[in-house]
Amino acid sequence: MWNVRTIELRVHGVGGASPAALLGTTRFRQVWGDRIAGFYVATDPVRGREVEAYCWGGMTSRSSSRVLWLLLFPFMLANVAGWTCSARVRRDRWAFPVHRACARLAALAVTLNLLLITAMIAMDVWAYQFCGQERDPSWLWPKRVLHVPGPTGRRVVAGALLVLANLLVIGLLARRTRSRYEDVTPVGAVGRAPARGSAAALPDGVADPRFFDGEATVRRLGRLHLCAGVAWLTLLLAYVGGFVPGHAGTALTAGAAGAAVVLAAATVLLACEAAGDRLVLPLTVAAPVPLAVVAACVWFAEPPPTVPGHLPGMGLVAVVTLALVVASVFARVLLMPLIVLVRRLGFRQAGSTWQAAPFVVAVLSLLSTNGVGLGSLIAVGKSLGAVKFLDGSLAAAGQGAGGRIAMFAALREVTPWLTLAPGAVLVLFLLVQAARWVAAGLGDRTAPVIGEYAGRAAAEPAPPPPFDTWRRSALPSENLTPACRRQTWAWVRSITRARELARFTPDIRYLLTGMAVSILVVAVLPASVRDLSRADDELAVWLAVLIPTTGVALLRWGWRHPYARRWVGVLWDVGTFWPRAFHPYAPPCYAERAVPDLQRRIRWLRDSGARVLLVGHSQGSVLAAAALAQLRDPSGTVLITFGSPLTTLYGWGFPAYIDTALFDRLKCRWLNFSYRTDYIGGPIGHRDVDVPLPDPATSWYVAGEPMPPLRRHTGYWSDEAMWESIDRAAAPAPAPASTAAPRS
Template identity: 65%
Template sequence: MVAIRPVVELRVHGVGGASPDALLGTTAHRQVWGDRIAGFYAADSEVRGRRVEAYCWGGMTSRSSARVLWLLLFPFMLANVAGWTCSARVRRDRWMFAVHRACGRLAALAVTLNLLLIAAMAAMDVWAYQFCDQQRPDSSTGLKWVLNLPAGLEPGPRVVLGAALVLANLLVIALLADRTRSRYEDVTPVGAPVREPVRGSAAALPDGVGDPRFYDGQCTVWRLARLHLSAGVAWLALLLAWIGRDDRLDFWLVGLAGAVLVAATVLIACEAAGDRLTLPLTGAAALLLVVVAVWVWTADVIKEKTSHLQHMREAVLATFALIGVLVVARVLVMPLIVLLRRLGFRRGVADGPPVDRKWRAAPFMVAVLSVLSINAVGLGSLIAIGKSLGPVVWELEHSGDELAMFPFLPAVVPWLTLAPLAVVAVFLLAELLRCALAGRDRNTGPVVAEYTGRADADPPPEPPWDVWRRSALPNPGMSAYRREQASRWIRSIARARKTATFAADIRYLTAGTVLVALPLPALYVLGVKELPDIAENLAVGLAVMIPSAGVLLLRWGWRRPGARRWLGVLWDVGTFWPRAFHPFAPPCYAERAVPDLQRRIRWLRDNGNQVVLVGHSQGSVLAATALAQQPDTDTVLITFGSPLTSLYGWGFPAYINGDLCGRIKGEWINFSYRTDYIGGPVGCGGVDIPLPDPATSWYIAGEPLPPMRRHTGYWSDDAMWAHIDETVAKRLVDGPTPITPGPVHSPV
């Protein structure tokens, strides 16, 4: 007996999440697998003649209120993404690729140390040492009274309490990373019944995204989290020992803490070495911190308040210098390797196709951007904390009741707030100007010619609609009003097509922001600090507003699911990559989403079904990755609005390239509009099918002119779905009788 294999259309939504109702087009559905975070939903009745299921994964990035707190981890996310922005040329060179990965992890460590430094300036210097030295009257109530409780202690114990707050900040982030690791990275990859530790990280796998072990980041996150924790605790012990140093014993403590910090830094740079040292190193750093804290508490080595915490300025400058070295290490080492290649020292880049080198500085720029973001928010929070505790003076030496804050802050803050704001304004004005100029005649001419040819090829409408049908194209017989209306329609299409190519311009915004921030160290060293009072006050006020705006944004997202979906768009793009460079970044949802898709496809096929995998936008990236890791000649892949090439292939060319396309063995069709500002063609041979947008220039008199679908209109495009129906019909071949399925249930 032979039977036609039933077809199951498995839909995967894009960024921002989508409800099962919207994705399936019906409220009559049931959950067949998964949980409330991410699950598969099946429609009760067939759609377009086939069973339809939807994979809704938005709960991993936007559904829960707690996801909005990931905004606090935004700099860590940038630091992690920076490591993945590797060029294809660098990836082909074994030395340069290894150095790239090491420098990416060191730059990520710089962000962690930067956070701890700002926390130490606020908790140890401003609060514990200065504010708690001021005796509050008994009538003082509220938060200030609570914060002033340690006022009766000596300076040493107060400073240790401030260090405890810094440590608590680090531990909370580390515990959050460990908790998310158990929810995401602990998902066992498909085809791995016995989980073996992956030596190295996903970034070093030879097959990149197509490797089945790519989304197996459990060991990497565990290792990096322990090393960042060790480095952070060692740095805090070093800071305590440094500010309390007085005799030979103190320098021994400084040396030991520095040695632990150096060891942790070296192990972070080494991708697959010293795994057995991570836990002992963490224990040594913790023990050393306890010893130093007890010594500072009991030895009375901290002097009474005169201005800032003693030796704090040297510690701040030294830490900022270390952060700078870790971030610019790439710029120092990469040219040396290039020079060795030019001198003929060993083989360089392997043979391969030409590579796009338009944004070679992406890893450095994104890493610098992560440091700038944490300093803009962190230093703004520092100023806000100081001003909330009392009057502030920008002086190094001060003996009054006011809180002394470092004078470099008013000089640095403008370059972290006003300068980037000016770059953003210039960038937006330039993009608006380009968009306006896109409506000129030389751009509208091809649009008119294209739709004129398409209108001539359209079949004539049946009566009486031929009387009411009109063309949106301008022609000599039109009235002046209709001619202007038609011209605006043509110009809007030309502008939309031009705007769709602007996504790559983000590199200019990033470059401008980085360039205006690079003079910061030089300005401080050269002593160029004087600014007009109005500029200084505006910059400080803006710096204080940044954390306040962040709090309002958190509150807004916490209460409103719609707001969380908008914030979830940021995580959908930024957390696609495993945490191979910074363990405290928001978790990678693809660690679970890709295995989920692979298991569901395998289960459907094992039960006698043929699968048509349909992915929109970010869902197309998940779908393509799932099939690339598990080569399958039977599953049909349908993508539309796909950013595989337009976004991922441009920003991450070492991992999303032609090799990924070659690993997808089954039939693949990709639809795209020229007006799509996110998706586009994927560039694989015979895969792309361009669709007109708008679909036609004809419209019914009295109704609006044909609208553009751009990125979100694929789901309602009848021409696209007719093509998909035709493709599915061709795949309905005779085969063995499938297993008669009972009620659809979760596979064990």
């Protein structure tokens, strides 16, 4: 008889972990990968078996440059919005393509929204207004450097070049990350031929080997966003150039017409999934031509007389662009019910899933873009001069600024509410959750915990002498002193409240929905209602200005401190698991590399004759499940997960892709450990898979020492009961005895 050696492969969760922390020893060596993500092997056996660790934290939180991904937060939300559709929509052959098209159009709207704010800063506030003023000798060094005098047309073109540079930098960043993440060849995919359509359209979802093969999709969407952005900038420059006397009217009109064609074509190609891929590259080459023609016309135009106020035409461009942005986001709200009515399906309940998630997350993406962008716009204006808010008539006439930096009056009405309304919803949500948390430890809520641990304590064997003398129960009783009774009741309440807190994660949907609704309510309110008093108005505007300032401080904090980058990295670990199938400028999907890495290592270990025990904690369990679901034969692998958010977070947030169908693809032995106090992980929902663990493990403790602690989400690694169960699962079954004839 002989035994097959077992190798334990550990995968850490959010925030990253060092190899030493994951392996539990400082004696290890790297056997595969690089400094960003790699596999490390302990030189000595751990718990009687070989142990490896896959450390992938370098893709999200180890490098200081990852902090800059905070600037891409709106794009990440726009990309996540496309993945939050319900399972019912995904099963509908009409509704699902419409959902994907609407999600991509909403993502494009976020890009155009950002370009609009950038154009208002660069072309209007800086190039036209500030650089059009006479140079003041009292200006300090920064304002002296920023003041670039010259003819109006050339200043406006210079501002447009800054907008174009912003778009190109984001596009180049997406291209660079694509080569590092999406360019990894997936395991099991046939060749490198790209699939028609994005990962979201694959019939098997996460279980499809091509799911994390988004190189072609990101390249296609990136080019279309670039085309649309360049075309929009061309139309803006052509429209404001029409107010410049002496411009070449025919060439300007021809350039604007060409840009309109490019913008329309890019929008149609975005909505049509992968249809017309052969047109994307020619469209990318043709997009800069109208921009060059229009820029030349405006550059060499005859300089107009100086007119104080806004850049002529900027107000109408802002209104039209925002109207297109809102229409793109609301397209799903109008089209999806229409499909339901046409097919006479009716509105059916879908359990606890979040039906409004795609629309709500898209609105929050616009909120984050405008909250930071408009705050930055006002901050730049205040840094360049005294800001004066103009009403509609003065803004249209370009008068009334008096040599100051003019701002649209609508910014004074809307910008404060972008800060106050979501902030009020957040405060209300925290108060409600805090009230629920406090109430969980009052009244009869503690009775089930007392009964549960009393029954468990009665079943536990007594420790041998003399330890039985020092053993104490953490449960309240009448024969305790008042101080001990208060301590035991506090222990029981902490368990009850921890279990209640673990149920709060799905309630995030109410917070996000409330924020989106508050913004929509503010948008439809009349200006007279939105207008605050002067004191409140100034305070709210300054709060809006503090948003980008706080963002810069957070970037600096994360850049200088590695532990701070880990906390920022937690956001990306959850939000960037999904491929960039809807917004190409979102932070890169680390699973595009992590999942193939795990699959190749598992296959290599199995080919070398080893039995793999795949252990995943928190987000690592999601990567492990996705890796095994895509393997053709995962039966030789044992999957161990604990603190897994597969159902508690991904199940309700992304029900179309993380569901029982995916779990059924895991044709291997699977044990999922969970605590009722875990605020992130939880049970899978399969009786043969779930292994509930008590937290705390017992109500007994040694007198004079701390009472039994709560493990919550991070205490699994030190839970001896769990590891004993894992040891039993890791024990290989003996092979059958040889039936060969004995030698003589």
